[in-house]
Amino acid sequence: MKGIVFTEFLELVEDKFGLEVVDKIIQQSNLPSQGAYTAIGTYDFSEMLRLLKHLSEHTQLSIDDLLLAYSEHFFNVLVNSYPDLVSQYSDPLEMLSSVENHIHVEVRKIYPDAELPTFEILEKTDSKLVMIYKSSRAMYSFGLGLMHKTFEHFNTTADITLKKLKPDGTEVKFSIIITNE
Known part of the structure; x- marks a missing residue:
């Protein structure tokens, strides 16, 4: 790590x-x-x-609550340290759906040996995003906090639900529905 x-x-x-x-x-x-x-x-x-x-x-x-708090702090670090990474997006769903194919690509340029989770997009519309998080580290609460901060950053609200696909949290399905625009 x-x-x-x-x-x-x-x-x-x-x-x-x-x-x-x-x-x-x-x-x-x-x-x-x-x-x-x-x-x-x-x-x-x-x-x-x-x-x-x-x-x-x-x-x-709880460790999950600590990871949520930490992810909110870490989001601010990312925005302040790498403003161009976030500023190119105009909406939160676009940004979140680009984690795997853009944001993580940029992270690997800075940290080539970074071990990152994967995000598989199952469904994306203008107001909904469904994706699968996979990581041996099971830090899905950290991911959830980053998602919350993403919506806050774009002054948008959303309902985010998660379902553990594996009991240990190494595979989690996130369903996100925008509730205001």
């Missing part, structure tokens, strides 16, 4: 819960990296799982 995911996660934890909590979850997690991340480095996903587990225990928030 790319280091930017770790560095931004720890920044969010510091902003929301304080530096002491960052230090505490790093110590509790017994990380091979010792919590010393660089944005361009690559680190084992198990380190993120350990950090999330210990933050969840400390805050009494």
